[in-house]
Amino acid sequence: MIVSSFDIAVIGLGAVGSSLVRSLALDGIAAIGFDQFHPPHEMGSSHGDTRLTRVANGEGDVYAPMALRSMEIWRELEQESGEELFVGCGAIIIANPDQVAERIVRKNFLRETQSVAERCGIPHEMLDAEEIRYRFPHFGVSDSDRAYYEPGAGYLKPELCISAQLAAAQRAGASLRFGTKVQSIEGRGRRVVITTDNESLEVDSVAVCAGPWAGELLGPPFSEALKPYRQTLHWFPIDDEHLEAWQAGPAFTWPHGTGGGDFFYGFPCLPSTGFAKVGTEGFAATTHPDVSVSIDENAARQVFERHLNGRLMGLHPTGAVSKSCQYTVTSDFQFVIDRHLHNENIWIVSACSGHGFKHSPAIGEAVAALVNRREPSVDLSGFTLDRLDLS
Numbered sequence: 001m002i003v004s005s006f007d008i009a010v011i012g013l014g015a016v017g018s019s020l021v022r023s024l025a026l027d028g029i030a031a032i033g034f035d036q037f038h039p040p041h042e043m044g045s046s047h048g049d050t051r052l053t054r055v056a057n058g059e060g061d062v063y064a065p066m067a068l069r070s071m072e073i074w075r076e077l078e079q080e081s082g083e084e085l086f087v088g089c090g091a092i093i094i095a096n097p098d099q100v101a102e103r104i105v106r107k108n109f110l111r112e113t114q115s116v117a118e119r120c121g122i123p124h125e126m127l128d129a130e131e132i133r134y135r136f137p138h139f140g141v142s143d144s145d146r147a148y149y150e151p152g153a154g155y156l157k158p159e160l161c162i163s164a165q166l167a168a169a170q171r172a173g174a175s176l177r178f179g180t181k182v183q184s185i186e187g188r189g190r191r192v193v194i195t196t197d198n199e200s201l202e203v204d205s206v207a208v209c210a211g212p213w214a215g216e217l218l219g220p221p222f223s224e225a226l227k228p229y230r231q232t233l234h235w236f237p238i239d240d241e242h243l244e245a246w247q248a249g250p251a252f253t254w255p256h257g258t259g260g261g262d263f264f265y266g267f268p269c270l271p272s273t274g275f276a277k278v279g280t281e282g283f284a285a286t287t288h289p290d291v292s293v294s295i296d297e298n299a300a301r302q303v304f305e306r307h308l309n310g311r312l313m314g315l316h317p318t319g320a321v322s323k324s325c326q327y328t329v330t331s332d333f334q335f336v337i338d339r340h341l342h343n344e345n346i347w348i349v350s351a352c353s354g355h356g357f358k359h360s361p362a363i364g365e366a367v368a369a370l371v372n373r374r375e376p377s378v379d380l381s382g383f384t385l386d387r388l389d390l391s
Contacts, residue, residue: 006032006175006203008371009194011182011217013039014046015158015357016349017209018165019073019364025172027368032203033174034196036181036213039166040159044211044289045326046357047158048233050267050277052251053358054091054153056122058112059105059333063355064120066362066378073361074156081164084157089268090250091153094132096144102260105333109255113148125149138245138313139252155251155267158357165361182210182217187343207347207367212289212326214350218340221390226336226351228328230287234300235275235321242314243269246276254311264307276315280307281354283329295322327354330388335359337367337383341390347371348385 010021013035024031037043053071057063074086095110106112117124127147132139141147170176177196184195185206194201208214212228238246246269253265266278280303287293296302300320308315330336333353340346349367356363366376 002199002201004032004201004203006030006201008032008205008207009034009192009201009203010207010209011185011194012044012208012210012213012350013166013176013178014044014162014209014211015360016352016363017207018162018169019360020207020209020349020367021174021176021364022165022169022172023364023368024371025169025174027372029368029372031169031174032201033169033176034180034182034194035176035178038178040162042323042325045328045352046162048277048323048325049157049159049270050155050251051158051357052091052153052253052265052267053086053156054150056113056117056120056124056148056150057355058109058116059355060382061116061119062379062382063359064116064122066359069362069365069378070359073365074161077161077164077168077361080168083160083164085161085164086154086156088152088154090149090151091252092136092150092250093148093253093255094139094141094145095255096142097146098144099255099258101255101258101262104331106255106263109253110146110148117148117150122150123152125151136245136249138242138249140311140313149250153251156357185217185346187345190345192343192345205345205347205371207349207371209349211350211352212328214328214348216289218348222348225330225388225390226328227286227330228289228326229283229285230293230324230326231279231281231354232295232299232303233277233279233323233325234303235273235277236300236304236308236315236317237319238269238274238276239314239316243274246314254307256307256311264303266312275321276312278303278308278312278315281327287326289326293324295324327352329353332387335363335383336385336388337363337380338385341385
């Protein structure tokens with residue numbers, strides 16, 4: 001076993017892990033990061049060309065300061081890297097404001113987001129069906145639909161974001177080990193022993209940012225509390241008639257019924273692709289993160305028929321491309337950011353529950369502050385473990 005001089009090890013270098021290891025290094029904390037793959041990669045939760053970001057989030061007021069601070073950090077990273085990480089195309093939520101869905105969160109996403117924006121002073125517009133049709137003709141709305149539009153929102157490029165974070169971490173002095181799977185972590189006195197597939201390493205503390213692998217690595221009760229679900233993403237061809245509208249359009253979220261699965265989201269046409277990306281969410285059955293699951297060749301057509309037909313103009317299921325990603329979800333669909341129940345030297349920074357990418361820089365910065373015994377810039381008190389049933 002190697003007795004190292006590292007203050008902290010970060011396990012998992014996706015959205016949150018890459019942000020955390022960068023922030024730790026910038027704070028002068030000796031940090032080492034591990035990832036079993038070579039990030040950015042397509043095995044976890046931080047890929048797929050785009051990630052929607054906005055300041056007002058219907059999941060609660062606590063996220064607005066996190067989104068604002070994260071946007072500041074993304075801009076700083078753009079200056080450092082010379083890469084465009086954020087595209088400010090605006091973002092819209094379309095829904096019937098009178099529909100209440102059977103979900104744990106986002107029961108009435110339109111009204112919930114509007115309320116957050118009003119309380120937090122976030123610039124936005126509320127649009128009726130006529131205005132939606134005029135400004136965004138590729139959305140086939142009904143007369144009862146309304147929209148929340150946030151002009152300062154848009155999407156992030158996840159692969160470039162992670163690469164920029166990791167490059168910045170290395171410049172600040174962090175040590176990164178790719179292609180190295182952590183098999184176990186174990187408290188040993190005031191230190192923590194990490195066993196990888198080729199060595200054991202002793203460090204002062206550990207931050208588990210392993211997404212869908214976090215529950216398995218931490219063991220019970222976390223293996224039950226942090227549940228991975230596989231989601232599908234689809235890229236649909238756009239016909240020439242509607243291509244200009246898709247190129248100029250916003251990112252979007254569209255709850256369209258009262259069922260838990262009556263929900264989809266998507267993005268404008270990416271430059272030079274001729275395709276629009278659309279995603280759905282499903283939480284019927286958990287998955288194992290290491291199990292490779294093939295996507296049914298009819299999946300894109302089924303999504304088109306159930307969700308998109310008549311709502312998104314100019315898209316076609318023929319020729320669609322499909323991929324999968326994984327969400328790690330808690331029972332209340334909120335994050336977990338806390339010390340381990342039985343070992344204060346182990347941090348759990350995981351379970352983004354499908355809406356974490358946009359907040360990851362602020363999370364990394366705040367956790368680094370806590371590790372360094374400083375007051376974090378954003379409030380993390382709502383993400384502690386004591387709210388969950390871990391008996």
